[in-house]
Amino acid sequence: MRFSIDEQFLLDCFREIVQTPSPVGYPVLLNPVLERYAAMFGQAVHYDSKSTAYITLDGQDNSKTVMLGAHADTIGMMVRTVDADGMIRVRALGGVNFGSLEGETVTVHTRHGRSYTGLFACQSHSVHVFDDARTLERNENTMMILLDEKVRSKDDVYALGIRHGDFVSAEPRCQVTQNGYLKSRYIDDKAAVACCFTMLKYLFEHQLKPKYRTVIAIPYYEEIGIGGTFVPEGVSEYVALDIGLIGPDYDGNEYAVSICAKDNATPYDFALTTRLVEYAKKAGCDYAVDIFYRYGTDGSAAMRAGNDLRAAAFGMAVYCSHGVERTHIEGLKNTMNLLLAYVLDI
Numbered sequence: 001m002r003f004s005i006d007e008q009f010l011l012d013c014f015r016e017i018v019q020t021p022s023p024v025g026y027p028v029l030l031n032p033v034l035e036r037y038a039a040m041f042g043q044a045v046h047y048d049s050k051s052t053a054y055i056t057l058d059g060q061d062n063s064k065t066v067m068l069g070a071h072a073d074t075i076g077m078m079v080r081t082v083d084a085d086g087m088i089r090v091r092a093l094g095g096v097n098f099g100s101l102e103g104e105t106v107t108v109h110t111r112h113g114r115s116y117t118g119l120f121a122c123q124s125h126s127v128h129v130f131d132d133a134r135t136l137e138r139n140e141n142t143m144m145i146l147l148d149e150k151v152r153s154k155d156d157v158y159a160l161g162i163r164h165g166d167f168v169s170a171e172p173r174c175q176v177t178q179n180g181y182l183k184s185r186y187i188d189d190k191a192a193v194a195c196c197f198t199m200l201k202y203l204f205e206h207q208l209k210p211k212y213r214t215v216i217a218i219p220y221y222e223e224i225g226i227g228g229t230f231v232p233e234g235v236s237e238y239v240a241l242d243i244g245l246i247g248p249d250y251d252g253n254e255y256a257v258s259i260c261a262k263d264n265a266t267p268y269d270f271a272l273t274t275r276l277v278e279y280a281k282k283a284g285c286d287y288a289v290d291i292f293y294r295y296g297t298d299g300s301a302a303m304r305a306g307n308d309l310r311a312a313a314f315g316m317a318v319y320c321s322h323g324v325e326r327t328h329i330e331g332l333k334n335t336m337n338l339l340l341a342y343v344l345d346i
Contacts, residue, residue, distance in 0.1 A: 014194035021169035023076020024093035027051040041204040052219040059213040066237040070192035071222030077168035086151035087144040094223030098138040100323035105171040118145040180329040192241035211345035228298025229305035240299035244317035251288040252317040257334040260313040269310035279341035
């Protein structure tokens with residue numbers, strides 16, 4: 001059976017969440033948004049000491065507890081130093097592709113609530129000036145932030161309240177085309193977070209409970225591999241909702257839901273992954289099963305941390321991961337159908 005998904009809500013929720021900065025370890029701006037969406041459907045959010053947000057749904061059968069993990073953190077950067085001329089140098093938070101960020105608008109978030117935009121540029125920034133403008137490798141040592149402020153020295157930058165260790169986010173450039181393509185940074189993994197709230201809306205409006213007690217976890221450290229390392233007591237299954245990949249070895253595409261059988265660290269649980277395949281068939285999903293290289297999820301982090309649970313992973317496939325990514329609304333809808341089939345055990 002196919003579920004009737006509120007496509008407009010899904011897209012609107014994604015737009016708001018993706019436009020709210022939340023680089024690795026920075027929950028300040030997004031947590032109030034998560035709380036507001038949860039409250040729409042009669043749910044409360046609580047947090048652990050790592051600022052992971054949890055929403056717990058009562059099940060038809062509370063003798064078993066399952067967890068859905070959709071990470072809120074995105075790749076980002078942190079202020080490392082300020083040059084004598086006022087240019088800001090950074091360190092990466094997660095697997096940043098610096099080439100894809102060149103020319104992007106970025107925002108520096110200070111620890112005292114101020115924010116400043118700037119241009120993320122290569123130090124050999126112009127073909128008219130530098131012989132190596134086209135060839136210089138783009139990395140932490142060659143990229144810099146030019147603040148959109150009249151700063152000419154390190155002291156000018158410090159006078160704004162900017163300090164080493166301030167977080168840096170990049171403009172998401174979110175757009176949805178008329179024929180359903182989503183193009184944006186941070187589809188990984190904010191599209192999955194939007195899917196979780198769209199699932200809550202479906203359950204609320206249809207007065208349904210999940211089959212088992214279901215905990216939605218929204219961590220802020222997935223991009224550095226530790227988001228799912230803590231799992232609340234009693235959870236026996238961890239299903240990570242995360243992007244799928246598109247490439248020469250893969251069957252997945254933008255219009256399907258990708259079920260991950262193995263990531264760079266570990267195979268996922270045989271029985272649970274097989275159940276997801278069966279749920280996908282029953283829900284009429286366009287789906288693919290793939291093995292992903294240079295990829296991990298909070299599900300595998302939970303296993304590697306020694307938690308006693310089964311883990312699996314699925315989600316919408318994207319082009320250009322860790323850049324301006326692209327997927328299609330059909331991929332999100334197939335992900336939603338598999339998600340609902342799983343939580344309702346249909």
